Amino acid sequence: MSSPWERLKKKWRKISETGTFRILWITPLSLAGFLIVWWLFSIIINRAYLPGPYEVFQAFVDSFRTPAPSLGITMGDNIASSLQRFLLGFVLAFCVAVPLGLMMGFFRTAETVAKPVIEVFRPIPPIAWVPVFLLIFKLFWGPVMVIFIGVFFPLLSNVIFGVKSVDPTLIDAARTLGADRIRLFTKVIFPSTVPFLMTGITIGLGIGWMCIVAAEMIGAVGGGVGYYIYFMEQLGKYEYMYAGMVVIAILGILTVGISRYIEQYLSRLMGMK
């Protein structure tokens, strides 16, 4: 049996080998460097629209304690509203993009039918849909649908790509072993697509958060972090606007981080890592 000291040394060696140690000391340094550059810029430029990190931090803390003027809600309420519409938009996109992507990847006819329409809509940025969605889906579902559009296309592309990337040897082997189309799909193609699907989810989540300001410029029932950012810009309260942006960044990092964790977990589970 190894002694506790040896176990610690072993663990330390493992941390060093995996690069975790490097990440642990470089990440704070990188962030500190960014904050110093930001702080210096704010001093040199000396304009209201570029407050320093401390002012933004103060606004960040205050936004959780004090309701925003005229909105009457705190940052916590705004986050709750944004998360609600973000999750709805994401779940909707997931429910549509995954089956559609699987079908388009697997059935050539489905791809031939759907691709022209998809290709027409794909280049249209989500913000362009804002006024239309307000009218079609109204105040609550309008912003949800903007997020839906943002998440939908990266998810769809990745699922299609995933299906098409399945190793032909696996397909041949399954067929040789007598797998029918349904078994081939459920036992070979879908499991092979999962890592691509997870990559699509990760990208989609990132884009979804990018859409939140545009999405919440319409109506924004119950507020939202995106609307908060827009409103604070309109008032010229830039430190609060940046505080809202920091919140979006944190939410984005958290959701993408969770997605990456699930992605890695599934990859390990499926023996791909």
Place this chain on the structure above:
Amino acid sequence: MKRSAIYAVIIAIIAILAVVSAAVLYKPAAEEKVVYWSAIAPANQRAALQTNTVQGAVSWEPYVSDSLVDGTATVIAWSNDIWPHHPCCVIAVKKSFADSEVAKNNDLVARVIRAHIDATNWIIETIENGGDNYTKLLEIGAQFSDRNTTVVESAIEHIEFNYEITEQVKKWFENYTSMFADLGQITSLGGYPNVTAFVNSIVNTSYLEKAMAVEPSDTILGTVKLGYLMGDLHQFARAVAMNETLWGGKTLFEKYGVEIQSPLPYANGAFLMDGFARDEIDMGYLGSPPALLKRINANIQIEIVSLVNSGGSAIIAKAGIASFDELDGQTIATPGPGSIQHLLLMFYANEHGYKLKLKGT
């Protein structure tokens, strides 16, 4: 009487007393009357009313008349009926531009304002006198706002075109500033001890006085980068002054020796104020609230040098809704809490015993 019966009677009496006391003491909370607001750009408000996304709206012209002319909405109250002669749009100048002695920019500012005064007077006379010029006025408005002349005619009916900054106008600016302070939209007065001192610092009437002495010039004396809002008929005077057919083949600004360069029109006054911050414009037509708000909150050093209009906004509701009370619990679209229209709605709602709350809260 059995002891148990006595207990039963006592308990019954206590119970009855408790119920009666509760009934007397309990006063149900007065039901709060609420109307909800949602920020919807004026350009989208008519469609939002048509699709029943909102049941009311508050906006400026021509967006009000957009909904009135085609029967989408009816007027609940004109802004002039709520706040008689309240100032709305103004001309602002960037201080660093106006104060630049080398370029004699303050002379250029006075010349721009002189063109604005002449255009405003022409509009007022034309509306009074009618005739061919009136048709021309409607056409200019239609071209500028991308509406038909019927909408323009409806729109100008409730706008008071004006340029003078009177003491009454300054009082209104003080009121707006106080309201923004009460709402927490401003937390300081930019170092000034009170709203009067702040308004006196931001309003500069000297250019209006200088403008009256300005003479036409045969040559172009300088260039001014002038911002304005997209299709905003409150800012009709700029469109009239820019029209070449009315003033002998050149714009009214050129008549007074100023070449105008304008970036693309801004969507709202807050974005126009950002244009000042980016050195994109030297002067601009915008609503007074964003000028006041961003001068304080963002320290964008501008001065208000002329009035552009009073009134010209309205609270409207879907056709069939005749009174504000019918909007109880309904949603009203506003351009956003930093606008005169939002303040107006809040004031009107309070006057009618309603609380204005963000939709979904």
